[in-house]
Amino acid sequence: MTETIALRLDQVERHYVQGESRLTILDRADMRIDAGEMVALVAPSGAGKSTLLHIAGLLEKPDAGDVVINGASCGALDDSGRTDMRRNTIGFVYQFHHLLPEFSALENVMLPQMIRGLTHKVAAERARELLDYMRLGPRVRHRPSELSGGEQQRVAIARAVANNPYVLLADEPTGNLDPTTSSYVFDAMTALVRQSGVAALIATHNHDLARRMDRAVTLRDGKIVDHIVA
Numbered sequence: 001m002t003e004t005i006a007l008r009l010d011q012v013e014r015h016y017v018q019g020e021s022r023l024t025i026l027d028r029a030d031m032r033i034d035a036g037e038m039v040a041l042v043a044p045s046g047a048g049k050s051t052l053l054h055i056a057g058l059l060e061k062p063d064a065g066d067v068v069i070n071g072a073s074c075g076a077l078d079d080s081g082r083t084d085m086r087r088n089t090i091g092f093v094y095q096f097h098h099l100l101p102e103f104s105a106l107e108n109v110m111l112p113q114m115i116r117g118l119t120h121k122v123a124a125e126r127a128r129e130l131l132d133y134m135r136l137g138p139r140v141r142h143r144p145s146e147l148s149g150g151e152q153q154r155v156a157i158a159r160a161v162a163n164n165p166y167v168l169l170a171d172e173p174t175g176n177l178d179p180t181t182s183s184y185v186f187d188a189m190t191a192l193v194r195q196s197g198v199a200a201l202i203a204t205h206n207h208d209l210a211r212r213m214d215r216a217v218t219l220r221d222g223k224i225v226d227h228i229v230a
């Protein structure tokens with residue numbers, strides 16, 4: 001059975017110890033994001049947005065608590081179990097596209113699927129479909145350096161959802177783009193989230209974009225709390 005809660009953080013703790021001092025970033029923090037829901041993560045610099053995204057994305061282990069993806073607890077997984085889980089259930093988009101420069105847009109979207117074991121043919125069909133959806137059909141053979149900033153980010157978003165993840169995590173996905181391009185890329189990402197049913201957690205400093213999501217959260221005293229965007 002498919003869970004409606006795609007991403008759950010249960011009582012997650014994260015502390016950084018530096019010499020004598022101990023910095024608490026997450027303190028028994030809880031969060032739930034439903035399939036198809038888009039949640040903005042809005043918090044000041046240094047509050048812990050990247051830490052939260054890394055923990056939710058299984059790139060970093062919490063000191064306590066659990067991350068549950070579509071009903072599957074990740075707390076007891078070893079490193080290779082976490083890597084598999086990440087590869088199969090989570091997609092990432094960063095501020096800078098991180099596309100592989102020597103590969104075309106199509107190949108960049110095919111790669112994660114082939115790493116997962118899909119055939120070249122199946123991966124190419126899915127990549128083409130996603131790039132068409134992102135209105136990049138005429139650009140599939142272009143390398144990243146032959147694409148505009150907005151096009152590069154749309155390829156990066158297509159790549160992030162190529163393996164049909166349950167969860168999409170994005171760190172300032174449009175932070176590097178001008179306002180018009182940012183809005184266009186955000187609309188494309190929204191359409192993809194709605195169509196695929198992925199649960200999205202998107203860190204942004206852009207209040208206009210945050211308001212266009214289903215809800216916003218912030219970090220306060222180590223907890224993840226609802227936030228009204230001014």
Ligand SMILES: Nc1ncnc2c1ncn2[C@@H]1O[C@H](COP(=O)(O)OP(=O)(O)OP(=O)(O)O)[C@@H](O)[C@H]1O
Nearest residue numbers: 016017018025043044045046047048049050051052
């Ligand atoms: N490996 C580490 N060791 C010690 N302290 C760390 C480490 N990583 C992050 N921190 C501290 O934890 C806090 C949260 O960092 P994080 O990168 O999650 O913030 P952020 O909200 O993403 O900030 P920004 O918006 O500036 O990227 C910061 O004060 C940072 O200095």
